Amino acid sequence: MVLYFKGKYKGIIGLGSTLKDVQQLVGNYVNVYDTYEMINDKEICFELADIDNWGELTAPIEFIFVFRVKE
16 A cells, blocks of 8 residues: 655655755755665655756755654
8 A cells, every 4th residue: 555645744844845954954864775764763764856967965855755664
């Protein structure tokens, strides 16, 4: 089953936000292959838009993935 996340992470970060926004507003992340995971929140990761003159901090977030993490 696929559910679509249409909200905003922490009520702030959504589609079109940047990793610069993530750093400044909610915390640090790590790059894992083609996605960016929050260090303290393993339930969510971001993928950036594939645009010309791509910059990690300035490319808009195109996808937000939300996972169920087993405790």
